[in-house]
Amino acid sequence: MANRVFPALLKYWRGRSGLSQLDLALAANVSSRHLSYLETGRAQPSESMVLRLMAALNVPLRHRNDALIAAGFAVHFPEAALEALADAVQSAISRMLQQQEPFPMTVLAADYRILQYNAAAQRVFGQFMAEPRLLAAQPLDMFALILDPALGKPFVREWSKVARHMLMRLQREVSRTGDVRLASLLDRAMRYPEVESSWRYPDDNAETYSTLEVWLQRGDLTLGFMTTLTAFSAPGNVLLDELRLESYFPLNAETRVACERLASDQSIQPLAPARDARSGPLA
Known part of the structure; x- marks a missing residue:
């Protein structure tokens, strides 16, 4: 499930940002080939890679947590109550x-x-x-x-x-x-x-x-x-x-x-x- 969900989320957020794979690869300092493998599910991202890509796409923190879960990791950003x-x-x-x-x-x-x-x-x-x-x-x-x-x-x-x-x-x-x-x-x-x-x-x-x-x-x-x-x-x-x-x-x-x-x-x-x-x- 994780192998299918994370690639879909990555492609979804890249599409919303209007970036090409090359644009995102340059912004996140990762090879365009590796990024292509991540989007197709041929490669599994590390936790740090998920965070790097989501930060480069300026994804809201709530959805960065979703991406981490989709890739098989625990949430990184806590959600405390206001008080x-x-x-x-x-x-x-x-x-x-x-x-x-x-x-x-x-x-x-x-x-x-x-x-x-x-x-x-x-x-x-x-x-x-x-x-x-x-x-x-x-x-x-x-x-x-x-x-x-x-x-x-x-x-x-x-x-x-x-x-x-x-x-x-x-x-x-x-x-x-x-x-x-x-x-x-x-x-x-x-x-x-x-x-x-x-x-x-x-x-x-x-x-x-x-x-x-x-x-x-x-x-x-x-x-x-x-x-x-x-x-x-x-x-x-x-x-x-x-x-x-x-x-x-x-x-x-x-x-x-x-x-x-x-x-x-x-x-x-x-x-x-x-x-x-x-x-x-x-x-």
């Missing part, structure tokens, strides 16, 4: 969440599930939920918050533009990584009301944006944010490799002042955490 990450990592995440105040920041898993959020995210997003009680009844992800009519959708200005931008980005991630979790998220997102089937696929003619801007409006309260994603550099842990910190920065002075006012309002109740997600700021 089990090194103290220094947890401290860094906690500091970033706190430094972002009074503006929102969320910590996202690879499938956009919200694992952590700062107090500002509780205060701000809590103002734009149609049915806040539903937040405690389901695992939260960023696509549900924007696409679900029972959550944030009614309050997103130019909702179709924001939704299409998010779905096109997700589709490109699915295409680039082949991650089944992202593919499942894409299928689920496409089933929300008013999501058009054409949004599943990138449109090269569509207007592109360097950043995602989101405007939220409810009554007299209007807030505009630019979002950015931050990733950890060269992690050796699967979870950390996939972790993303999404930061929200005010687009105008009115949003900045409103966030500062919300931060000082002691009457605002925090969001209820999702049942199976570790929500809220890190300790």
Whole structure:
């Protein structure tokens, strides 16, 4: 089984990268003949060769583990729970969440599930939920918050533009990584009301944006944010490799002042955490 699976995985990831056998051989410092033998199953790779090839192809750590298993080796990269990450990592995440105040920041898993959020995210997003009680009844992800009519959708200005931008980005991630979790998220997102089937696929003619801007409006309260994603550099842990910190920065002075006012309002109740997600700021 291993002799058949690893060659298929190697060829699959090389095809996704757009590299020829010669290109990969040069990048991984291996002979093109040996690489050809590995892809056809005529040669069995060593553990170090698997790691070298997967690194040259920039394969995500989770899938590098899959390649090792397919070649008959044990996994190399651990997958610790968020709370089990090194103290220094947890401290860094906690500091970033706190430094972002009074503006929102969320910590996202690879499938956009919200694992952590700062107090500002509780205060701000809590103002734009149609049915806040539903937040405690389901695992939260960023696509549900924007696409679900029972959550944030009614309050997103130019909702179709924001939704299409998010779905096109997700589709490109699915295409680039082949991650089944992202593919499942894409299928689920496409089933929300008013999501058009054409949004599943990138449109090269569509207007592109360097950043995602989101405007939220409810009554007299209007807030505009630019979002950015931050990733950890060269992690050796699967979870950390996939972790993303999404930061929200005010687009105008009115949003900045409103966030500062919300931060000082002691009457605002925090969001209820999702049942199976570790929500809220890190300790």
